[in-house]
Amino acid sequence: MPVIQENINLKTHNTFGINVYCDYFVEINSPDDFLNLLHNKIYQSQPRLVLGGGSNVLFTKNFNGLVIKNQLKGIEPVSENNNEVIVKASAGEVWHDFVLWCIEHNYAGLENLSLIPGCVGASPMQNIGAYGVEIKECFVELEALSMDTGEKRIFSKAECGFGYRESVFKHQLKNKYLITAVCYRLQKNASLNTTYGAIGAELQAMNISSPGIKDVSQAVINIRQSKLPDPKITGNAGSFFKNPEVSAEKHTTLKKEFPELVAYALSGGNFKLAAGWLIEQCGLKGYEINGAAVHLKQALVLINKNNCNGEDVLKLSAYVMEKVSEKFGVMLEREVNIV
Numbered sequence: 001m002p003v004i005q006e007n008i009n010l011k012t013h014n015t016f017g018i019n020v021y022c023d024y025f026v027e028i029n030s031p032d033d034f035l036n037l038l039h040n041k042i043y044q045s046q047p048r049l050v051l052g053g054g055s056n057v058l059f060t061k062n063f064n065g066l067v068i069k070n071q072l073k074g075i076e077p078v079s080e081n082n083n084e085v086i087v088k089a090s091a092g093e094v095w096h097d098f099v100l101w102c103i104e105h106n107y108a109g110l111e112n113l114s115l116i117p118g119c120v121g122a123s124p125m126q127n128i129g130a131y132g133v134e135i136k137e138c139f140v141e142l143e144a145l146s147m148d149t150g151e152k153r154i155f156s157k158a159e160c161g162f163g164y165r166e167s168v169f170k171h172q173l174k175n176k177y178l179i180t181a182v183c184y185r186l187q188k189n190a191s192l193n194t195t196y197g198a199i200g201a202e203l204q205a206m207n208i209s210s211p212g213i214k215d216v217s218q219a220v221i222n223i224r225q226s227k228l229p230d231p232k233i234t235g236n237a238g239s240f241f242k243n244p245e246v247s248a249e250k251h252t253t254l255k256k257e258f259p260e261l262v263a264y265a266l267s268g269g270n271f272k273l274a275a276g277w278l279i280e281q282c283g284l285k286g287y288e289i290n291g292a293a294v295h296l297k298q299a300l301v302l303i304n305k306n307n308c309n310g311e312d313v314l315k316l317s318a319y320v321m322e323k324v325s326e327k328f329g330v331m332l333e334r335e336v337n338i339v
């Protein structure tokens with residue numbers, strides 16, 4: 001039976017570095033650990049929160065319940081042919097370590113997603129994405145256990161309802177399943193995705209003319225390190241908001257008034273706006289409320305600049321939303337999970 005600890009500080013369990021406590025805390029190292037937990041009175045009576053790396057949550061107060069820290073480990077190929085391999089990774093594996101494992105084995109597909117913090121188990125939660133790739137492109141299926149009954153269920157790609165920073169696990173099935181493992185389909189003969197402008201430029205700067213997956217991974221790492229704050233030094237949870245989608249009509253109106261508007265055409269006719277640009281144009285870079293601040297290098301990222309609490313970050317995010325709405329008539333939506 002896994003040991004349930006009481007009154008645990010969560011500061012090192014969330015990348016925002018918010019100093020909060022939970023009433024109960026348990027680490028699970030195997031699916032059986034979780035199944036045993038189901039019989040425990042604390043598990044049965046308390047609110048529960050599954051945590052991986054804590055890199056996409058904002059704690060606004062102490063958590064009066066049980067935090068379940070997922071530590072399930074293991075990576076194994078489950079099938080392969082001449083061209084591809086399906087690899088199953090346990091939910092508690094560190095995402096970037098998994099990406100590096102794929103690169104070491106020369107399995108292509110996830111290299112553009114290098115250095116995203118957090119664990120494998122959270123990767124389907126918001127269909128993590130970066131530099132022109134989302135996990136849904138390589139995703140095969142995931143294994144999960146019902147938080148109510150412990151029953152095992154396999155979710156196909158269609159059942160996950162992936163969208164931009166979205167899945168069914170953020171909505172209809174929120175807190176209903178513990179994801180235990182994810183299967184990804186990877187290619188043995190890489191077809192690289194360097195469509196995202198900055199990757200090409202970085203490869204050039206690295207003097208690499210015929211890149212492999214390791215080079216693409218390194219280029220992505222370099223770009224990320226130049227823009228995004230390292231959570232080990234400055235607390236943050238990556239982009240705090242999603243990039244908003246607007247209609248073609250709204251885009252035309254905005255473009256007339258703001259010719260420099262940064263926007264990308266989507267296949268259905270709508271446009272995605274760069275929220276970082278919108279926030280920067282409101283003059284909010286560096287703006288601070290009680291130690292919570294808008295990051296100077298990337299306005300889409302809110303940081304814990306000086307021992308702020310979660311309420312301060314939430315207040316700051318509301319202020320940013322208000323200012324962007326006033327100036328552009330666009331409502332930002334939070335990406336980070338608020339607890």
Ligand code: FAD
Binds near residue numbers: 120179
């Ligand atoms: P957590 O923060 O621990 O959890 C996130 C949510 O998932 C919570 O609701 C939690 O309850 C739930 N959850 C976690 N594990 C499980 C599980 N096993 N079963 C059921 N529910 C679970 N994201 C991107 O998409 N692209 C990026 O480029 C990116 N860059 C980032 C850069 C920085 C510097 C930081 C700090 C964050 C960035 N993120 C990015 C956000 C974050 O890294 C991802 O969302 C990541 O997948 C979160 O993983 P985690 O293990 O830390 O999840």
Ligand code: EPU
Binds near residue numbers: 227241278298300335
């Ligand atoms: N921009 C500004 N000012 C800023 C920030 C950005 O003008 O302060 C402009 C940039 O100049 C650029 C555009 O906005 O033209 C886009 O910026 P960037 O390439 O940095 O990407 P992003 O749209 O801000 C998204 C993801 C990131 C992901 C990167 C790379 C979302 C919400 N965010 O950021 O994901 O790493 O693209 O693909 O989609 C995350 O989800 O936590 C995350 C970090």
